[in-house]
Amino acid sequence: MAVGCGGPTAQVSGHARFDDGSPIKGAVRSIIFVPTDDTTAEVRQSASGSIADDGSFTLVRRKAGDGVYKGKYAVTFMILKDPKAGGLLVPEKYTFRDDTPFTVEVTGDRDDLLFELEKP
Template sequence: MATLVLGLVGCGGSPTAQISGRAVFQDGSPITGAVRTITFKPTDDSPAEIRKAAQGEIDRESGAFTLFTRKRGDGVYKGKYHVLFTVLKDPNMGGLLVPEKYLAPQQTPFSVEVTEDRTDLLFELEKL
C-alpha cells in the first residue's frame, strides 16, 4: 500500500492540521462527474486523538480539494488515514467513474499520516 507521510511528528500544538491538494486522473486530466469527493477514514491503528473521518469536494476543473472534519476550515485530526474517493457520473443514478478499490479502506492504494499542515498533496486515480 502506498503511504504518504505528512511531516514529522511534533509535540503539543493543535490536534488538527489543514490538509489540501489536488486529485486528478493518472493522465493528468481533471476528475469529472456529478459527485467528486475525497475522504480520509481513520485506520484501525491510527493514533488520532479523536477518530473522525474528514472529507472534501474535488473541484471539477482544477482537481483542488480542502478537507474538513465537521465544518469547513476545521481541518483533519492528526493521525493515520485510508484515502477514499467517490466519483459518480450522476448523483441519483450512480455510475462509478473510478475503480471500486477507491471506495474500500482495505483496498485503496492510498494512505496518509497527518502530522502537520500540508497544501501539496497529489493523488492520481485510474479511470474506469
Template sequence: MANSNRRELPLSDFIRTLRLAIPRYVLWAISICLVGCGGDGATVSGRIAFDGEPIPEGSITFIYAQDSTLESQVQANIVDGEFVIESLMPGNYNVAVRAMRKTGQVPPEPGSTEIVDRFEQYIPVNYNSRTELTAEIAGDVDNLNFELQSPPIRRGRRR
C-alpha cells in the same frame, strides 16, 4: 376545581427520574463540547486527477486507520480536481475517492413522462470501497496530490 385527569408523581419517583436523567444530560453536554473542540487539527489540501485529468467533482474521505467508524471519517468535496479539509487530526489515514459521471438516460416508467439521467461511479474500487490510498498527516499539508489510474485492460487468452 382540580383537573382529575392530571397524574402527579410521588416525590420519590421524581427524584429517581432526575437521578437517571442528569448523568445522561451531563455526558451529552460534555460530548458536544469535546466535538466542538477539534480546532487544533491540520489543514490539508491537494489535487486529484484520474487518468491525467482533474476530477471535475466528487468527494474525498479520510478514514482514520486505527478506527474506521463513521465518527473517525472526514470528508470534503472535490471541485475542479481540488479539495481542502480543515481540522484533520494528525495520524495515518486510508483515503477514499468517489466520483460519478453521467452515462445516459433512463426511459420513463409506464405512466410517467420523466426521463431520468443515469450515473455511474467511475473511480475504481481500489480507490474507494477497497482503497489502497493512504496518507500520513503530521501538520498542515498544501500539496497532497493523488494521481489515480484506470485498471489495465485484460486481454483474454486464445487457445
C-alpha cells in the same frame, strides 16, 4: 489550541486527478480520509472534501476550517456520474478503506497532497 501551536488538528488540501493528467469529472466528486485501524488520531473521525473542477480539494470534518485530526488515514474517493443514479467513474478499489492504495499520515498542515487515480 491553535493549529500552529501543535493542536490536535491540521489543515489538509491538495489535488486529485487521473494518472494521465486529465481532470476528474462527475456530478459527485469527493475525497474522504478514513481513520486506519492503527491511527494515532485523538479522535477517530473521517474528514472529506469536494474535488473542484481543477482537481483541488480541502478537507473538513464538519465545517470549513475545522481541519483533520492528526493521525493515519486511508484515502478513498466517491466519484459518481449522477448523484441519484450513481454510476461509479473510478475503479471500485478507491471507494473502500481496506482496498485503496492510498494512505496518509497527517502530522501537520499540508497543502501539497497529490492523488493520481487510474481510469476505470
